[in-house]
Amino acid sequence: MKTLYAADGSDLHPHFGPYFSDGKRRVDYVLAYQIQKPNTVRKPSPKFGENNFIRRLRRSISMRSSRAPLQPKEDPEITAQEHQTDYHEDDKRFRRDEYEENLLETGLELEKDEGSKIPGIGFLKIHAPWHVLCREAEFMKLKMPTKKVRLFIHKVTAPLHPKVDVSHPHSVKSLSHPFSREKQHLFDLSDKNKFFDSTTRSSIVYEVLKRTRCTKAKYSMGITSLLANGVYVSGYPLHDVILYSYIPFVVLQLLYEEWASYSVFYKYQPIGLIRKYFGEKVGLYFAWLGVYTQMLIPAAIVGVIVFLYGCATVDENIPSMEICDPRNNVTMCPLCDQACSYWKLVTACGTARASHLFDNPATVFFSIFMALWAVLFMEHWKRRQMRLNYIWDLTGFGEEEEVSDHNRADYEFRVMQKSMRLENSPPKVTPTTHNLFGISVTFAIVFGVILYRISIKAALHMSSYPAARSNIRATVKTTAAIINLIIIIIMDEIYAAIARWLTTLEVPKTDKSFEQRLIFKTFILKFVNAFTPIVYLAFFRGRLVGRPGKYLYVVGSYRMEECAHSGCLMELCIQLCITMLGKQLIQNNLFEIGIPKIKKLLRQRKSEMDTKQEEELNKTLRRHEKDHFLGPFIGLNPEYMEMIIQFGMVTLFVASFPLAPLFALLNNIIEIRLDAKKFVTELRRPIAAKAKDIGIWYNLLRGLSKVAVIVNAFVISFTSDFIPRLVYQYTYSPDGTLHGFTNHTLAFFNVSDFQPGTDPLEPMHLGYKVDMCRYKDYREPPWSTTPYDFSKEFWAILAARLAFVIVFQNVVMLMSDFVDWLIPDIPKDISLQMHKEKILMVELFMKEEQGKRLTMRERNTPQQPRSRPNSHTNCV
Amino acid sequence: MKTLYAADGSDLHPHFGPYFSDGKRRVDYVLAYQIQKPNTVRKPSPKFGENNFIRRLRRSISMRSSRAPLQPKEDPEITAQEHQTDYHEDDKRFRRDEYEENLLETGLELEKDEGSKIPGIGFLKIHAPWHVLCREAEFMKLKMPTKKVRLFIHKVTAPLHPKVDVSHPHSVKSLSHPFSREKQHLFDLSDKNKFFDSTTRSSIVYEVLKRTRCTKAKYSMGITSLLANGVYVSGYPLHDVILYSYIPFVVLQLLYEEWASYSVFYKYQPIGLIRKYFGEKVGLYFAWLGVYTQMLIPAAIVGVIVFLYGCATVDENIPSMEICDPRNNVTMCPLCDQACSYWKLVTACGTARASHLFDNPATVFFSIFMALWAVLFMEHWKRRQMRLNYIWDLTGFGEEEEVSDHNRADYEFRVMQKSMRLENSPPKVTPTTHNLFGISVTFAIVFGVILYRISIKAALHMSSYPAARSNIRATVKTTAAIINLIIIIIMDEIYAAIARWLTTLEVPKTDKSFEQRLIFKTFILKFVNAFTPIVYLAFFRGRLVGRPGKYLYVVGSYRMEECAHSGCLMELCIQLCITMLGKQLIQNNLFEIGIPKIKKLLRQRKSEMDTKQEEELNKTLRRHEKDHFLGPFIGLNPEYMEMIIQFGMVTLFVASFPLAPLFALLNNIIEIRLDAKKFVTELRRPIAAKAKDIGIWYNLLRGLSKVAVIVNAFVISFTSDFIPRLVYQYTYSPDGTLHGFTNHTLAFFNVSDFQPGTDPLEPMHLGYKVDMCRYKDYREPPWSTTPYDFSKEFWAILAARLAFVIVFQNVVMLMSDFVDWLIPDIPKDISLQMHKEKILMVELFMKEEQGKRLTMRERNTPQQPRSRPNSHTNCV
Numbered sequence A, B: 001m002k003t004l005y006a007a008d009g010s011d012l013h014p015h016f017g018p019y020f021s022d023g024k025r026r027v028d029y030v031l032a033y034q035i036q037k038p039n040t041v042r043k044p045s046p047k048f049g050e051n052n053f054i055r056r057l058r059r060s061i062s063m064r065s066s067r068a069p070l071q072p073k074e075d076p077e078i079t080a081q082e083h084q085t086d087y088h089e090d091d092k093r094f095r096r097d098e099y100e101e102n103l104l105e106t107g108l109e110l111e112k113d114e115g116s117k118i119p120g121i122g123f124l125k126i127h128a129p130w131h132v133l134c135r136e137a138e139f140m141k142l143k144m145p146t147k148k149v150r151l152f153i154h155k156v157t158a159p160l161h162p163k164v165d166v167s168h169p170h171s172v173k174s175l176s177h178p179f180s181r182e183k184q185h186l187f188d189l190s191d192k193n194k195f196f197d198s199t200t201r202s203s204i205v206y207e208v209l210k211r212t213r214c215t216k217a218k219y220s221m222g223i224t225s226l227l228a229n230g231v232y233v234s235g236y237p238l239h240d241v242i243l244y245s246y247i248p249f250v251v252l253q254l255l256y257e258e259w260a261s262y263s264v265f266y267k268y269q270p271i272g273l274i275r276k277y278f279g280e281k282v283g284l285y286f287a288w289l290g291v292y293t294q295m296l297i298p299a300a301i302v303g304v305i306v307f308l309y310g311c312a313t314v315d316e317n318i319p320s321m322e323i324c325d326p327r328n329n330v331t332m333c334p335l336c337d338q339a340c341s342y343w344k345l346v347t348a349c350g351t352a353r354a355s356h357l358f359d360n361p362a363t364v365f366f367s368i369f370m371a372l373w374a375v376l377f378m379e380h381w382k383r384r385q386m387r388l389n390y391i392w393d394l395t396g397f398g399e400e401e402e403v404s405d406h407n408r409a410d411y412e413f414r415v416m417q418k419s420m421r422l423e424n425s426p427p428k429v430t431p432t433t434h435n436l437f438g439i440s441v442t443f444a445i446v447f448g449v450i451l452y453r454i455s456i457k458a459a460l461h462m463s464s465y466p467a468a469r470s471n472i473r474a475t476v477k478t479t480a481a482i483i484n485l486i487i488i489i490i491m492d493e494i495y496a497a498i499a500r501w502l503t504t505l506e507v508p509k510t511d512k513s514f515e516q517r518l519i520f521k522t523f524i525l526k527f528v529n530a531f532t533p534i535v536y537l538a539f540f541r542g543r544l545v546g547r548p549g550k551y552l553y554v555v556g557s558y559r560m561e562e563c564a565h566s567g568c569l570m571e572l573c574i575q576l577c578i579t580m581l582g583k584q585l586i587q588n589n590l591f592e593i594g595i596p597k598i599k600k601l602l603r604q605r606k607s608e609m610d611t612k613q614e615e616e617l618n619k620t621l622r623r624h625e626k627d628h629f630l631g632p633f634i635g636l637n638p639e640y641m642e643m644i645i646q647f648g649m650v651t652l653f654v655a656s657f658p659l660a661p662l663f664a665l666l667n668n669i670i671e672i673r674l675d676a677k678k679f680v681t682e683l684r685r686p687i688a689a690k691a692k693d694i695g696i697w698y699n700l701l702r703g704l705s706k707v708a709v710i711v712n713a714f715v716i717s718f719t720s721d722f723i724p725r726l727v728y729q730y731t732y733s734p735d736g737t738l739h740g741f742t743n744h745t746l747a748f749f750n751v752s753d754f755q756p757g758t759d760p761l762e763p764m765h766l767g768y769k770v771d772m773c774r775y776k777d778y779r780e781p782p783w784s785t786t787p788y789d790f791s792k793e794f795w796a797i798l799a800a801r802l803a804f805v806i807v808f809q810n811v812v813m814l815m816s817d818f819v820d821w822l823i824p825d826i827p828k829d830i831s832l833q834m835h836k837e838k839i840l841m842v843e844l845f846m847k848e849e850q851g852k853r854l855t856m857r858e859r860n861t862p863q864q865p866r867s868r869p870n871s872h873t874n875c876v
Helices: A053-064 A076-081 A087-108 A130-137 A181-184 A197-213 A223-228 A251-258 A270-279 A280-312 A318-324 A346-360 A360-389 A409-420 A431-463 A474-504 A511-540 A569-606 A613-622 A623-629 A635-651 A661-683 A697-720 A722-734 A741-746 A792-822 A829-865 B052-063 B076-082 B087-107 B130-139 B182-188 B198-211 B222-228 B252-257 B271-278 B282-313 B317-326 B345-359 B361-389 B409-420 B431-463 B473-506 B511-540 B569-606 B611-620 B621-628 B636-650 B658-680 B696-719 B722-732 B741-743 B790-823 B828-863
Strands: A029-034 A109-113 A123-126 A144-150 A172-178 A232-238 A746-749 A772-776 B029-034 B110-114 B122-126 B143-151 B170-177 B235-237 B746-751 B772-776
Touching: A029 A087, A029 A197, A029 A623, A087 A123, A087 A197, A087 A223, A109 B252, A123 A623, A130 A181, A130 A197, A130 B828, A172 A746, A172 A829, A197 A223, A197 A270, A223 A232, A232 A697, A251 A270, A270 A360, A270 A661, A280 A346, A280 A360, A280 A635, A280 A661, A280 B636, A318 A346, A318 A741, A318 B828, A346 A569, A360 A635, A360 A697, A360 A722, A360 A792, A474 A511, A511 A569, A511 A635, A511 A697, A569 A635, A623 B198, A623 B746, A635 A661, A635 A697, A661 B696, A697 A722, A697 A792, A722 A792, A792 B222, A792 B741, A792 B790, A829 B130, B029 B087, B029 B198, B029 B621, B076 B722, B087 B110, B087 B122, B087 B222, B122 B621, B130 B198, B170 B828, B198 B222, B198 B271, B252 B271, B252 B658, B271 B282, B271 B361, B282 B345, B282 B361, B282 B658, B317 B345, B317 B741, B345 B569, B361 B636, B361 B696, B361 B722, B361 B790, B361 B828, B431 B772, B473 B511, B473 B569, B473 B636, B511 B569, B511 B636, B511 B696, B569 B636, B569 B658, B636 B658, B636 B696, B696 B790, B741 B746
Parallel strands: none
Antiparallel strands: A029 A123, A029 A232, A109 A123, A144 A172, A746 A772, B029 B122, B029 B235, B110 B122, B143 B170, B746 B772
């Protein structure tokens, strides 16, 4: 082998890529497979194109004798290990041979490497020669840059932009045109090695791989089936080589330095480069994450201001002043049966003051602001997406994407199975049934979790010492929130598995539909999981407690939980805060950094080598061998999912926790670089997938921001005291201020009306005999004609709350639609630019046309001097 | 002239189209212009291509001496008449000459016809030769059918389908591919005269016309500017010739017989043919109208059932039974000050019974049904549109549409003006300012109309004889509704003019943006106009009347209008019924049939001929001369607008008028054929415009169906008595039935509490002295501690009403979104078909590729026998 090795063991070459053993042909894709037995004598890799006939003959004979059913599995690596018997191995080898032959027929060039340093693994290196690249590029209608270059004006925010524009400054954009061999003159083909970059080459090869099929076996298998059945262990394009010294034009190098580093956290991401290296789909994810993070900055600032406003006005808040005033000697009814006794309202002073931080008029403003913020974010993203589509020449790319999807391996296998046993086929389970089944399972699980939570709470309640409870309320709240968090995180993983299982049951036809269903199910389950305790706190806790003398009892004799005097908002806030912080810290640190590292270690351990040997080997490993040890790229869905749940936290209950955007912002600044590091150093290079938009995620975002409006309307009107205060101030207050509000919210209860056996055991706890105690509700006093019925105030305030919900929901929705309508989806400069480009294309076309006519006239002149260019036959 | 004339005077030709005087070259487009003076000696039409140099020279000399400013006008025909001075005529002729020369340079062929039978009008006939057609088709990426034909399975509803599939049965679809001269072998070019049909030919010519510009004058003018400035009077492609005898393949003939006829009203429309003849945009309109009408059938049926349910249960309705029972001797408070006296509730029996027809539980079901119906309609349409897009090969056509828009003539003129007086340019009026101005003007107008209506009502009220009023209440209601209708129709026309004026003020840049702004403005104004009286009746009338003893007075001493005892629903219903019927009858009959006829007559009268001469001439007129007398095609916006307003009527207040869908259905069955007749016989043939969807109208429909949910929620909960009845039945009723409901809704009033001067003049009208009268409201009785305050029931019922609105709105919206999500946008068979087509294209491409390789190998073989097909240089 003539390949040179760099200092770190990578194969060094003037073009910085791994090559075939001739050092010329670039490796565009690698398929790895298990070698029959590591110890058997290695056959020299057969030279393709020679002796084809004999090999074909041999195989066709052996095929007839080996028709065993294949068991497809989900994880190729497990499958590969389970099926290590010679018998299956033979079958796999035959399939490989057939597949490779079919690949050769498409014009790809192959090289086998079974003598690698990793025992038991053979590599098939694939190279696409120029004519295949041309043919496929034309067929895929790839838009390639033409010679014509246009100036493209870009905003100048120099210090914030990453330093990656060495070769192509942002302000220049090539006019591009779908590649066509007939129009070669349009393109700059001076360096054929550079015309298609490594990303394009690998996606072209992958396109060919997808189209090529094994047909001689029982059922036709594409590359996905071959991978799923362990015929090949894995397939991936190769990473560029990082040389740890500055060499321009190596994209990965630039990405490593200017993107996957915490030191550049304040800069924009080099989206163009990310797209160039990882493809449009990954590029869009990071662009989206960038826009989201950027948009969080104003939200975080306003959130902090709102919080500070709450802090500043806490001493001017009349209701909490009234509660804290010891002169208002209010005796409250006991909070539990028998064990609890009467208590003084003044002891709730701390909670009342803390509640004001999150329950003040500014939060109403803030939740309107955040609803509009969500719309602005979506609009901003749409425009950014449009701009990227333009810059990345995706404007023509469209619907074809939807139909060019290949069948899933599992589906193919099922179809095969079905065709094999047509006589005793089981009753067909339609997708609808499955869907319904899935939904019902979801709700059963969710309900189970709620019951589990309630019983845990009840147990906690009973075990703690009753008298001390009111003092340690805050502690209990916090621990409850932490327990909730742990349950959430554990259930998150379980739900992800359930969603996958349910989707697998449905056997969707294509990978795309599989992905969509999986995303949808996972989203529903994870979302319900994350928000159940919060929704419970916001809307159900303390609603159905009944009243003194007639409490509502559940599960035997447990009274429903009550809220603190100032509502459940405080607890809601603690829960939100802990869920957000905890989820992000644990998921980021543990799952995103820790687990991949452990997995990588395990994968290296598997290959049965001790550590020293391994390390030494690691240095001399070549690119495709190194990449083999990296984690497989499993798609962007987990990343998106995490962000969408976070978006839900930021928008859904923002009325109760204005600091949420700040927490999200801090998390995302880290998240971007963390994800970047993962993509650059931990994962195999993904196939560059084209995408015009972020797909289903946009719809989920849109759905969330709609739900957020309603949820915020309910939080403001039902969870907070905003509406009762407003109604009191403008209707009942004698002087137009909130003085007397606390008294107005408390109903009277005659202690003689306690149900037998529920009155306090220590009635003299406060030191005096209590005749009348107070409780927070709008009910008639004991001396009215209808004692303890809801009072007229109750109904009036309820009507006000409901009216607020209607007004808030519709006004905010109208404003959102208005903003949506006001901001054009296509930025003006882009639409101008597109218009100009269109005109340029017309000019180009016309010039070409004239050129043709001229050459034609010249050609025609010697034969027919009188022929006119616009005669009937000149159309060629 | 060698052209033959058919029996009716049309030029007969084996290909049934009008041709150049050589009888061979087809006329693809006609531009008409004013001839300098009808009486001057007619110059023989110059032969183009000859003496170009001399004419160019002559013009360039004369151009220098005639640089007068041009005044662009909106209506080209008026302009043409106003500028008949020689001076301007010269200028126009020079422009024409330059333009025509530029046209010749693009390869189009022209023929002038100034000796036509219409004095003062010259015609420029334009023909596109084959090579121009090819070039432009390739440039416009027109998808043309290839030789390959695929079976396309179509639903079998044979008797309902029009008999138009003589040549091409529906079940066959050609595989089509963007036309390219390099891939001519793909297409069936055996008959070059038929490959591009007349529709395609004319749109190709129009494309060239749009691109060609006059540049030698002060400012560059496109065809739109030339038309707007009267340089040309009009431009249109020619209609096919109807021969009134069955000859297949003449599309217009088929359309005339199988579409534009009332006798085929039960059949589907021949959408494919409509599209073939009028282009995609018109095709989509009629397809949409068809889908809408079809969807109205189930809605009308359910509506009739709901209405019949109301009729059937009118005798079992307890509240109206109670009102009609003379034993319930209820004395009601007077309905107006002084003049009116006390009255018996039993006299409201008729209205109560009638109200039940429209106010029963079935209407609640019906409005939920209609909300879902609207969503289903939208979904159905989306699928239909997708199907049409597939059948019409529009799937690739997309965003380019948006940017390929040409500047408006008026905009160009303004820009020119601005560049001419850069020094003293007026302060720039931004579109935002204009928009705000427009909106404020809108509201001012609307408010003015409301005031006008109220004062008219008040006047009517005062003039009618007071004592007889309660008896002739129904008559007054009906006449008021008719007056409203007349106002609506008059204001409709005025508003249309205002919208146009406002949009013209804004000077939008492109025709597309002009159209969009105009549509939006017109929609807002017309919508507000049509729905103001209805909204007033539904939500404001009778709300703010105050109570006996404390009525609310406006404009001096007029009491606000009250509703009848059973709510305003009855009046709302009458108003809706009259508006729908009246608007449709008047607008259909008068505006759509009458006015175009009158216009046509006037246009013929203009050309200064007496009737006999005219008739005789009419017989001998040729196609382009006949078409000159037809009405210009002014776009589909008025048609869409009418239908959208109707859609609003059908969905918005459906809770109060379940027969609306039936009325709409009957109207639309006529409307389709009426529009068809208009398009086929009354209007000039439109340029075939491409469109993938119905554009802004879809958004308006979507918006309307959203608003409908909210409006219906409010109608049910506030206008009807549904919620009070429900609350009474389940909360206050002693026996769980509605018995006693009427009594429960009536509050007591002590007659001694009348304000001085407002008590009835004839207190003994009923024959006994009244101490206590009743009125419809939930208020405390005079003997309570807070007399006449709103009672607890009022607040409880208000809360229930508001809760219903929230629940209804969100449940229906959720259901709509669910339905939206459940139904895939692309019908399954279409997506399968597209997938198959894609695979077929791959096959075709691969086969071609192999063919190429084979020929190449063959070519290469004699020279280099060893050369391999996949060597590096084979990419051609």
